[in-house]
Amino acid sequence: MSDFLNQIYLWYNINKRDLPWRKTTDPYKIWVSEIILQQTRIINGIGYYKRFVETFPTIKIMAQAEENQVLKIWQGLGYYSRARNLHSSAKYINDNLNGKFPEDYNDIIQLKGVGPYTAAAIASIAFDLPYPAVDANIYRVFSRYFGISTPIDSEKGKKEFYKVAKNIMPEKNAGMHNQALMEFGALQCTPKLPRCSNCPVSNLCFAAKNKSTGLYPVKSKKSKQTNRFFYYYFIKNDDFIYIEKRIKNDIWKNMYQFPLFESDKKLSIKEIISNLKITFNSDCKVNVKTMSTLKKHVLSHQIIFARFVHIKIEDVNCLDKNFIRVNKKDIFTFAVPRLIEQFIEELNLR
DNA sequence: CACACGTGGAA
DNA sequence: TTTCCAAGTGT
Numbered sequence: 274m275s276d277f278l279n280q281i282y283l284w285y286n287i288n289k290r291d292l293p294w295r296k297t298t299d300p301y302k303i304w305v306s307e308i309i310l311q312q313t314r315i316i317n318g319i320g321y322y323k324r325f326v327e328t329f330p331t332i333k334i335m336a337q338a339e340e341n342q343v344l345k346i347w348q349g350l351g352y353y354s355r356a357r358n359l360h361s362s363a364k365y366i367n368d369n370l371n372g373k374f375p376e377d378y379n380d381i382i383q384l385k386g387v388g389p390y391t392a393a394a395i396a397s398i399a400f401d402l403p404y405p406a407v408d409a410n411i412y413r414v415f416s417r418y419f420g421i422s423t424p425i426d427s428e429k430g431k432k433e434f435y436k437v438a439k440n441i442m443p444e445k446n447a448g449m450h451n452q453a454l455m456e457f458g459a460l461q462c463t464p465k466l467p468r469c470s471n472c473p474v475s476n477l478c479f480a481a482k483n484k485s486t487g488l489y490p491v492k493s494k495k496s497k498q499t500n501r502f503f504y505y506y507f508i509k510n511d512d513f514i515y516i517e518k519r520i521k522n523d524i525w526k527n528m529y530q531f532p533l534f535e536s537d538k539k540l541s542i543k544e545i546i547s548n549l550k551i552t553f554n555s556d557c558k559v560n561v562k563t564m565s566t567l568k569k570h571v572l573s574h575q576i577i578f579a580r581f582v583h584i585k586i587e588d589v590n591c592l593d594k595n596f597i598r599v600n601k602k603d604i605f606t607f608a609v610p611r612l613i614e615q616f617i618e619e620l621n622l623r
Numbered sequence: 624c625a626c627a628c629g630t631g632g633a634a
Numbered sequence: 635t636t637t638c639c640a641a642g643t644g645t
Contacts (some may be wrong), residue, residue, distance in 0.1 A: 312640055314641095494626090573629060627643105632639095634637090634638090
């Protein structure tokens, strides 16, 4: 076993990437990096990390910011609950922990958005505490190397892999150990086309020896997607436009959008226009100017088909009072999902 | 505890 | 084009 680890450490020393969060020992920044990296490729996270810690260099500064500012920095990265929880936890640390990031695993895991993986990652990387951080890379490496075919998305599998990780966890250099295993999975023992030919541990690897890397890791669940149909009203009135905040427990919570009519089925142009009567007061004159093409926006569990309806209103009093009236140049201060951002880009409002 | 939660890159 | 999936967590 120590042979396996020694090879991994050796490999890591030579092949580790020069990543921005590896230049700091600030637990706050380690925390931010780990939240950003959840379900996110390193390459996509780097720019976001740099902008985030530049905008919010300390816990206190983030705690004092508006949630929209935090979401705005997060815009485009997805899984926005991460940003909301990060902000919420920053306020919690600032208000209740004297602004000091907790140094104990059991306190770290209390933070919103921090689960078993992230708590172990922070504890090991920032404080060198020997907690195994078992992420998707490590599931893959272990399943192949040891030939473990228990589904990694089962409760049994999680326990089994955690046990293996705990057993090989050294007392010292926990941060290096965890990062070495993850980096090895990310760069060498990749999901597709793993580089077994020049792998330092392939001679002892179960899957490599059996030429069965494609069978590992085993997953049991497959998610299904549902279709949703969004009709956004882009209402312009001189230099002003109208937006609303998504407040329900749904995708893109607490982010902004143009007034939305959601349908359970695809609508024809005629139906879209007749539906305007539902959304706007029936005695109001609503002029439909143009309509965008159908946009297909794919999420992890949903496919959204969206159209943007350009509307001109004669009387501003027709509009729902809950709509937020903003100067069109200020739209860029609001956190919006990619679907909206892409539409705004097409408008050329700048 | 099964499922929801975003986005984009690679093959 | 389709499919997979990435430093997981909350409910």
